Amino acid sequence: MPTVRALVIGGGVAGPVVAMALQRVGVEATVHEAYAAPAGDVGAWLGVQVNGLDALRAIGADRAVLEVGVPTPVIEFRSGTGRVLGAVPTAGPAPGAAPGVSAKRSDLYRALHGEALRRGIDIRYGSRLTGARSTPEGVTATFADGGTASADLLIGADGVRSTVRALLDPGCPPPRYVPVLNTAGYADHTPPGAEVGRLTMVFGRRAFAGYLAAPTGQTWWFANPPLPVEPGPGEVAAIHDGAWRARLLDLHRADRSPVADLVEATPGPLRGWTTYDLPTVRRWHGGRVVLIGDAAHATSPAAGQGASLAVEDAVTLARCLRDLPVPQALARFEQLRRTRVERAVAQGFRTSSAKSPPAVGRVVRDLVMPVALRWAAARGSDPQAWFRAHRVDWDAPVGAA
Numbered sequence: 599m600p601t602v603r604a605l606v607i608g609g610g611v612a613g614p615v616v617a618m619a620l621q622r623v624g625v626e627a628t629v630h631e632a633y634a635a636p637a638g639d640v641g642a643w644l645g646v647q648v649n650g651l652d653a654l655r656a657i658g659a660d661r662a663v664l665e666v667g668v669p670t671p672v673i674e675f676r677s678g679t680g681r682v683l684g685a686v687p688t689a690g691p692a693p694g695a696a697p698g699v700s701a702k703r704s705d706l707y708r709a710l711h712g713e714a715l716r717r718g719i720d721i722r723y724g725s726r727l728t729g730a731r732s733t734p735e736g737v738t739a740t741f742a743d744g745g746t747a748s749a750d751l752l753i754g755a756d757g758v759r760s761t762v763r764a765l766l767d768p769g770c771p772p773p774r775y776v777p778v779l780n781t782a783g784y785a786d787h788t789p790p791g792a793e794v795g796r797l798t799m800v801f802g803r804r805a806f807a808g809y810l811a812a813p814t815g816q817t818w819w820f821a822n823p824p825l826p827v828e829p830g831p832g833e834v835a836a837i838h839d840g841a842w843r844a845r846l847l848d849l850h851r852a853d854r855s856p857v858a859d860l861v862e863a864t865p866g867p868l869r870g871w872t873t874y875d876l877p878t879v880r881r882w883h884g885g886r887v888v889l890i891g892d893a894a895h896a897t898s899p900a901a902g903q904g905a906s907l908a909v910e911d912a913v914t915l916a917r918c919l920r921d922l923p924v925p926q927a928l929a930r931f932e933q934l935r936r937t938r939v940e941r942a943v944a945q946g947f948r949t950s951s952a953k954s955p956p957a958v959g960r961v962v963r964d965l966v967m968p969v970a971l972r973w974a975a976a977r978g979s980d981p982q983a984w985f986r987a988h989r990v991d992w993d994a995p996v997g998a999a
């Protein structure tokens with residue numbers, strides 16, 4: 599039988615993982631990444647949850663991520679007054695189950711690229727897709743440098759601003775603005791009372807923030823200043839270090855939390871970015887083209903699931919392609935994934951929007967949240983448990999829809 603070949607567009611999280619998963623099922627994939635090297639430190643750090651680690655384990659790639667991650671067994675919630683509202687474990691319910699990890703976005707990319715390269719995956723950097731043409735037999739992609747490549751299948755793992763998505767559905771709606779900004783950094787000390795591996799989320803009086811003491815003695819933090827109206831292009835990138843610091847100190851100084859001190863103890867320059875999500879993408883596939891990861895369902899970082907869902911997609915798509923012919927495999931992939939990921943996107947948007955409620959909303963939240971978390975703990979579950987409970991059974995055959 600001739601080897602099936604795939605072009606993977608995008609070398610973020612989903613791209614190298616789908617190439618590794620496809621290798622396991624006999625599909626030869628080449629990854630085309632627009633940039634000259636894996637992402638720098640933009641985006642700071644993120645969570646890889648137990649469901650994402652489980653999907654990586656299915657293809658033997660979890661170790662690479664565990665090596666660059668900080669185990670993060672507990673997420674604690676506090677109000678701006680310093681009151682502990684509750685805490686949830688990140689591990690699954692099984693006794694002794696391993697927790698999720700936090701990783702710098704750039705380390706995560708480097709780890710996945712390193713693992714893919716070690717397995718002989720062909721990753722082409724500086725290779726930006728500009729167009730694609732499907733035929734009944736295959737697909738031909740064109741790149742910004744004038745080159746072309748043909749294969750049996752094209753996988754769009756090219757993120758929230760996906761070119762592949764626009765080629766599949768030229769009239770697709772643009773991503774939705776999520777009404778908080780993001781900035782983050784690494785402070786050079788551990789605040790009093792902080793425990794290594796405990797991620798503390800602070801619902802401050804005027805803004806939301808989080809911090810995690812790392813074993814290095816640094817404290818990783820992020821902050822989400824509210825911005826209800828979408829800024830113009832380039833506006834947030836143009837905010838300079840001094841302006842970020844002034845804004846963050848103003849927002850967090852009145853809270854009983856270490857956030858303002860962490861900002862002051864962070865070497866610059868601070869940078870910020872906007873976030874967009876995709877509540878529902880009309881077309882996930884067409885002919886021999888399919889979307890995975892953020893290209894199909896970007897979520898707000900508040901869901902903490904962007905990277906983990908991208909990994910789940912990658913491994914699930916490979917299982918579908920292993921067991922079904924191309925058109926059915928793509929339809930089955932969408933059927934297996936759409937409901938779950940759209941639920942995550944909706945939950946992430948709700949959480950982002952609730953990060954800075956008006957005063958009366960804060961009072962209600964501070965009263966309700968401890969009760970809700972205690973109730974969930976007593977039942978041995980928490981509101982996020984369904985996300986993390988997802989497991990990939992690599993060997994189970996995927997039946998037709």
Ligand SMILES: Cc1cc2nc3c(=O)[nH]c(=O)nc-3n(C[C@H](O)[C@H](O)[C@H](O)COP(=O)(O)OP(=O)(O)OC[C@H]3O[C@@H](n4cnc5c(N)ncnc54)[C@H](O)[C@@H]3O)c2cc1C
Nearest residue numbers: 608610611612632641644726727756757891892899904908
């Ligand atoms: C700037 C930024 C900051 C983020 N910060 C956080 C965070 O703090 N916390 C969190 O939980 N999540 C964050 N995320 C989201 C998280 O990184 C994603 O959910 C996760 O990486 C999804 O993986 P993906 O592979 O689908 O997309 P991505 O990781 O975005 O990868 C897409 C890749 O495709 C490439 N690409 C795009 N267009 C083309 C093209 N035409 N041709 C070839 N390659 C192309 C891009 O350069 C990129 O490398 C951030 C995302 C971004 C973009």
